[in-house]
Amino acid sequence: MGSFLRLVTLLKNYKLPLALHMMSNLLMALFTVFSLPAIIPFFQLFLNQELSQPVRPEEPFAFSNADEYLKFHFLSWLDGMEQAEAMLMMCFIIIALFFLKNFFHYMALFFLAPVRNGVVHDLRSMLFDRILAMPVSYFDDKQKGDLMSRFSMDVMEVENSILKSLEKAVREPLLVVGSLLFMLYISPGLTLFVFILILVTALIIGGISQQLKKKSTIVQQTLGRLLSFVEESISGIKVVKAFRAEGFLQGRFREVNKYYKYVLNRVLWRRDLSSPLSEFMGITVVCMLFYVGAQSVFRGEISSEAFLAFLLAFFYIINPSKNFANAYYSIQKGMAGLQRIEDLLLAPDHMPEKGNPAPFKELKKGIRLENVTFEYNGAERAAINNVSLEVKAGTTTALVGRSGSGKSTLADLVARFYDVSSGRILMDGVDVRDLKLSDLRKMMAVVSQEPVLFNDTIKNNIIFGYGEASMEAVERAAKMANAHDFIMETSDGYESGVGDRGNLLSGGQKQRIALARAILRDPPLLILDEATSALDSESEKLVQKALEEVMRGRTSIVVAHRLSTIKNADQIAVLSEGELVEAGSHNELMDKRGEYYKFINLQSLSDSD
Template sequence: MLAPFLQLLFGKEELLRVEPAWTFSGASVTNHIKYVISQVIIHYDNNKVYALAFICIVILVSIFFKNLFTYLGFRVLSPMRNYVMTKLRSDLFDKILELPIGYFTEQRKGDIISRMSNDANEIEFSVMSTLEGLIREPLTVLIVLVSLVLLSPQLSFFLLVLLPATGFIIGRLSKSLKKQSTDAQERYGLLMSILDETLTGLRIIKAFNAEGLIGKRFFAVNDGLGNLRNKMNFRRDMASPVSEFLGVFVLCCILWFGGKLVLSNQADLNAEGFITYILLFTQIIQPAKNLAGSFSSARKGGAAVARIEEILQAAIVVKEPEAPKVLAQFSHSIEFKNVSFAYNDVTILKNINLTIEKGKTVALVGSSGAGKSTLADLVPRFHDVTEGELLIDGVNIKDLSLQSLRNQISIVTQEPILFNDTIASNICLGKQDATQAQIEDAAKVANAYQFILKKEEGFATNIGDRGSKLSGGERQRLTIARAVLKNPPILILDEATSSLDTESERLVQDAINNMMQNRTSIVIAHRLSTIRHADEIIVLSKGEIAERGTHDSLITKGGIYQRLVEMQEVR
């Protein structure tokens, strides 16, 4: 901007005394500004200070608009980028909530967290941040190439032979970036898994002096990740300088080839046109350099996209029916009719026939791996049966809406599952509109009311990560209070007392007995003393019902159940 105006100011060019004709071009704008500067100089009797001030104002106004439009460009691009990332994270979390429980048995929790955090960030910085360059730079290169072809088809033919060769070299450089990036994301997921296991099992690690072993595992993965990322960065950072060198190499080839043609008068343009052609070609180098960097970043981010797509495109095995029926209330029975279940071609349950009448308690007994938890998980449709039918009040549960089905069921697990929130929020997880009085009543039924009152903030006390601020018995009583408040007709109890001390066990067992009154209960039994009064005991062996009956009748048979009782020395 400065050069043409300063030449006019310092007398290197003649003042324009006649207003130039207007055309829609940069040259016309420049000429009009020169005319205005000339009129200022003439008006003030060749006092060029005023003209210098005008030039400064023109520059300031131009730079102001340049930066204004740059800012407005960011104002458009930034919300777009943030919206895409917000939507991506929301879709990913929504899919995690939809996926069946079986999906997560084969996935490391740390790896899923890595995809949600590190991979999403990689997409944001590697793909979304280069989006502008991936749109703008190809357009710039295309416009310049078209201009070059129009200026000299002869030289442009030579150019179009060289450019694909340079593009191939740059492409080869970035080709392995996606594979390396996939390896890096997987290592990061493994790193997060080790961290999660370390935080969860820190007490055991210290007790067994295993800090060195766990540290060695973490440091090995971490060092490998660091080395891999260095290789990726070296390759990515090579793209820009290599593209610039190749661009200048092509420029030199054109300069030699075109210059030879011009000197021998064989070219389709004169010397001035050749110089213009060379100057115009130099406008390709920077966009091509930027495009190479953007392309390499996009390839690197492509691995993160693929890892997130694995989750987004994972099959939903347990699907909501197209025309779901609503289970308003549980009235009669739960019936397993020739039910079999297999996972990854391994048969877990085989030919189960079982009817659980309303108000009855059925206990599931058997050795580890017999299929007790899987059988119980079929009722709330955590898994779908492979063969046969599972009916509630005569209706196949696959025809019921998932929400209405699960509204009729509460689950108390062997390991208490609590969230980093207040006691009240954990209790009312299944009934968000519960009043304070209802929360307190549920706590009383669960024998939790007294210990809650002793807390400094009562029901508003934060219980920490996974309820770490509470004892084992207190955590379990909160999960029972949560189940009581939901007030469902069907209970699934995975022996909630097996890991507690004697006093806590008595309090929790009393709470369970209170909760089971007038409800249909499926009890997964580890301590056989807790199911002596069950209406029916189902003994599972290798996925099949081996024995069934009451406690006394099974003892009389002298089969698997009796041996299990003898092993626990319970009569």
């Protein structure tokens, strides 16, 4: 029930509408119950063609005999009237009561809407904030679709099942209690009989709902897998078609889809049982009641009109009870969704910040890696193994090595996308884990191996969260990245959209925009994961020149593939299978005739520089 308590915490922000909702509900229940005694004279007039004579209560007015006074005044008021007139009056009264009942019903719903939507809105915001706050490693072994389904389906489930049922969970018991009180007033014996029958029904239904929550969790998980599948297939659609993998993917999709259908059937079968079951039990109870009640009427213990009103009150109980049972089912189902949302909200943060992290405003001396070792979650082999390296401020270090040697991983460690497994990374002598994370990130710009663009305009992709950028600054950055000319050729220039993930642009164009984004920030530390291809040799040269200019006098760590970048670096670090095998300048390493020499000779064969 921990989840439920937390939901209640969320509700705290909506005290006023919630209070108004409860009040309206209470009034609605009140008018529903009031309409019961008002109907008795109605039946009386029908069955006996006349009303009973008003009898003045013997005792003075008190709370306990308020009803007798009410009845007396009511009957005295109707006493002088004609039959038809009295009937008309009672019709008006009943219409008025039902009007009020429904008015407050609407008011209850009216005030519930902002609560429902507000809680869902808050949940979504919390989830999104949480997703942005999670460290990169959290997403390595997560399915995107599963996260998406928590975001959409689970939140919807919470709304549809829990919040919608909240209304019923409050109102229906009120109605049940009110009607029960009325029934008690008419005949305690019959009421006890009804009460026991209802209790038995509730127990039976409750038993079935036990399993529902567990099954619902499986349903949501399966849906997550399904969505992951679709998401991956859409983003990889070209590869799917090129390799004619449609059949293969269809086969796998069908499997998951079939399983989804299977578990969903099970959940629906169980849930749908509640309504027919409770109706069947309801009618059984009614028949028993008729039988038992009729005996009382025949014996003259209660009047027939009172019994009819009692029956009506009983019907007022059946529906709310049924609704309440349904609400209970729904809440169980919604709880599964809430649980999955909470798993994400409460997931441990693997990259905690220190209590009072050191501020970091300037990189004066440089970066030092000391015996850095790093393993990815669940990996057998360390991706980085005992690497020690010094990067002086204002110099460029090129990381070279074969594919999979750990270059990108090392760059990610410096940016603190991951934390080292052992060893330390120091910035001006301070462990990066002791630095204020936002300061660290502000100090650097990262251009990743695959450029990442968002579905927005070119301009906004360059500014991207860097608040106060003027148009001139954006253009200057774009010019340095050799992107300005092609941007001007697009239909709306800097205001052109780039499409989902930038798919309206070519690979090289995306890269240059990502570069402009980094240049605009003019960061003290530049981390660049050079793309292996994507640029034609013409624009490659221009980007190369831009890069040289950007890196001049700036601390840069560049994962380098191009010979020109490598040669110009102040220091070259050669990685092999996660280990640092050599470090030094181009000339030093060439003289050594070691790994680097071999690497360059291989490169030169394929490189025109």
